[in-house]
Amino acid sequence: MNTVIIINLNGNAFHLEERGFESLRAYLERAQAQLKDNPDKTEIMADLEQAIADKCAHFLQPHKNVLSVDEIEDVLKQMGPVETDGAQPSQNSAACEQPRAATSHWDTPKRLYQIREGAMISGVCTGIAAYFNVDVTIVRILFVALALLTGGIWILVYIAMMLVIPFANTDEEHAAAAGAPFNAQEVIDRAKKHYSGFKDSKEWRRHWRQQRREWRRRWHDGAYWWAHNLQRNVHQFSTHPAYGAQLIAGLLIPFLAILSAVVFCLWIVAVVQLASSGTIFGWTVPASMPVWVSILILIFIYSAISQPLRHARRAIYFNTGGYNYSWFAALDGLLALGVLALVCWFSYTHLPQVHDFFQHFNENWQTMWNNIVDSFRRTGVAIGLNRIAESV
Amino acid sequence: MTNDPKFNPIRKGLLEFLILQIISADKVYVADMMSRLQDTDFATQEGTLYPLLSKLRREELVDYEWQESGSGPPRKYYKLTAKGKSQLAEFKDYWAYLNTTINQLGR
Numbered sequence: 001m002n003t004v005i006i007i008n009l010n011g012n013a014f015h016l017e018e019r020g021f022e023s024l025r026a027y028l029e030r031a032q033a034q035l036k037d038n039p040d041k042t043e044i045m046a047d048l049e050q051a052i053a054d055k056c057a058h059f060l061q062p063h064k065n066v067l068s069v070d071e072i073e074d075v076l077k078q079m080g081p082v083e084t085d086g087a088q089p090s091q092n093s094a095a096c097e098q099p100r101a102a103t104s105h106w107d108t109p110k111r112l113y114q115i116r117e118g119a120m121i122s123g124v125c126t127g128i129a130a131y132f133n134v135d136v137t138i139v140r141i142l143f144v145a146l147a148l149l150t151g152g153i154w155i156l157v158y159i160a161m162m163l164v165i166p167f168a169n170t171d172e173e174h175a176a177a178a179g180a181p182f183n184a185q186e187v188i189d190r191a192k193k194h195y196s197g198f199k200d201s202k203e204w205r206r207h208w209r210q211q212r213r214e215w216r217r218r219w220h221d222g223a224y225w226w227a228h229n230l231q232r233n234v235h236q237f238s239t240h241p242a243y244g245a246q247l248i249a250g251l252l253i254p255f256l257a258i259l260s261a262v263v264f265c266l267w268i269v270a271v272v273q274l275a276s277s278g279t280i281f282g283w284t285v286p287a288s289m290p291v292w293v294s295i296l297i298l299i300f301i302y303s304a305i306s307q308p309l310r311h312a313r314r315a316i317y318f319n320t321g322g323y324n325y326s327w328f329a330a331l332d333g334l335l336a337l338g339v340l341a342l343v344c345w346f347s348y349t350h351l352p353q354v355h356d357f358f359q360h361f362n363e364n365w366q367t368m369w370n371n372i373v374d375s376f377r378r379t380g381v382a383i384g385l386n387r388i389a390e391s392v
Numbered sequence: 393m394t395n396d397p398k399f400n401p402i403r404k405g406l407l408e409f410l411i412l413q414i415i416s417a418d419k420v421y422v423a424d425m426m427s428r429l430q431d432t433d434f435a436t437q438e439g440t441l442y443p444l445l446s447k448l449r450r451e452e453l454v455d456y457e458w459q460e461s462g463s464g465p466p467r468k469y470y471k472l473t474a475k476g477k478s479q480l481a482e483f484k485d486y487w488a489y490l491n492t493t494i495n496q497l498g499r
Contacts, residue, residue, distance in 0.1 A: 011465065031439070040446040050465065051422075051438040080437025117459070169461045175423035 004066055010049035014056050015065055020072035024052070031082035052079060054170040113168035113177040114161075122162045130177045150303045157296070252316055253332050260309050261339035265347075267302040271295060272357070275368035291375035403434055408444060409487075410434055412472065412480045415454055419471045445470065453479055 003018040016024065031048060035041040055075040056067055067075075112131050114123035125143060129136035146154040168177045270280050274294055278285050285294050313332055347354040357364055414425050422441060429435055448454045453476035458466040472480070 035443065038443065038446070040450065044442050044446050047422075047442045047468075048438060051442070078437065080439035082439040082443060116461075174421055175427045 009053040009056070010046050012053040012057075014053065014067060016067050016072060017069050020067055020069040023069070023072055023076060027076050027079070034082045048079070048082065052076075054173075055079070057170065111173070111176045112165055113173055114165050115168050115174070115177055123167065124158060124161045124165060127165060127168070127177060146300060149307070150300065153303065253313070254335055256309060256313050256316075257332050257335040258339050260306060260313070261336050261343060263302070263305055263309065264340065265343050267298065267306075271298055272368065274298065275371050276364060278371075291371055293375075295372070407434055407436060407440075408448065409480065409483045411441075411444065411448065412453060412476055412483070415470050415472050416477065416480055419469050421459075421467055421469060425470075448476070452476075 004015050005018055005021040007014050007016055007021065007024070028045070028048075031045065032041075035044055038044065052075055055078060056071070059067055059071045059075075113127045115126040115130055116123045117126070118136065119126050120140070125139045126136050129139045132139075143154065143158065147158070166173075168174045274280050274285065275291060278291065280294075280298075285291075348358065349355070410429065411425060414420060414428055422438070422445070425441065426436065426438075445454065449456070452473055454470050455473050456468040456470045459469040460466050
């Protein structure tokens, strides 16, 4: 139990433990003495007090409103000794040595904030740009592209970010928003390290070629192609009931339905894996990528794949047209559901991992949820989600 | 790069110009300056930076405007004055000159 003293730092009230108060007073008195002959003394003192207040606020939480001695010492260490040109050279060199030692202290964890300065709407993009240390224009273009690709769903995500991500108000928070450098090069380096086992060998090249082939194949299977071709066929026969188109549709509908169901299942599995263990099909996500960002990326990839599929399916019903439309749609829906059920049943009975997952569904769900909330907390998107987490 | 205390006066002398250089790119907060210097040999702290900034302002090399923030008091947003810009240009020329001098003497 310690006596608590209330102080006023540039208009902000703080509760300090008595010994912490003594250290702070000593620091400020030293600063006053150093700035004795400085014409801007009052202003500099106010700036210093404000900086201390910002750093102190960092330690406070709803249920913790007293600053301990250690915390004050930490804050003062981060501030560094006040020095001016008038000081003795010997003092200077001693003081100059300290900052380098203290930089690790100043290494505040990087947090995601909204930054109003230079913002176009709310500051989400500027905050993300600061967080990933990229140009804000790139983030904006990406966001617009995402909004278009996801058919507007991204706008909802954006609004959610607006509500959940806190604003950077203090200098301290502005610094934390940019934090330690994070750039694409780092991610690439890490990925390279990950593959360094077979980087230079033929194996690596084969792996890469395989990957590319896979991508190309997926692109060619792309449902736009199907939809487009089909539309052309139908236009040729449009005066007659399009028998050829109906035939193609009859074959294509089950195929697309199965494909959609499989994509959906793979996506669910990927999200579950990511949230529970941070890996996707054996690939470990870089540690600097927060789980929630990876999940957003997964959602984006899923919608980029499933959206064209959905359009293709719709294109088929419309083009085969007439009273058949509803019949096709029903068949398609049933088939997709059937395939989904089949895949679920099969994986539940034949894959031990899936079986185990559902056996311990409650705990698994809890770990996943905790992982996601943790990743938010680590990036500072905490305020709204903490409340949700508490109520769950 | 090196922790030799012999180089401390050099670092200390250069800090002022590095601050001018940082401010020349954009309008900046004190926190921005610190985070930009953080990973360099010139990492500095508020205790050094605030007195230095007030000195630069007295010399009319930098100026600041108050920027409102959502919570808390308004923040100082620093920018370079015309005098600061010419001083920075002068410093860069001088630095290049010093570099050539050092290199030539080594021959």
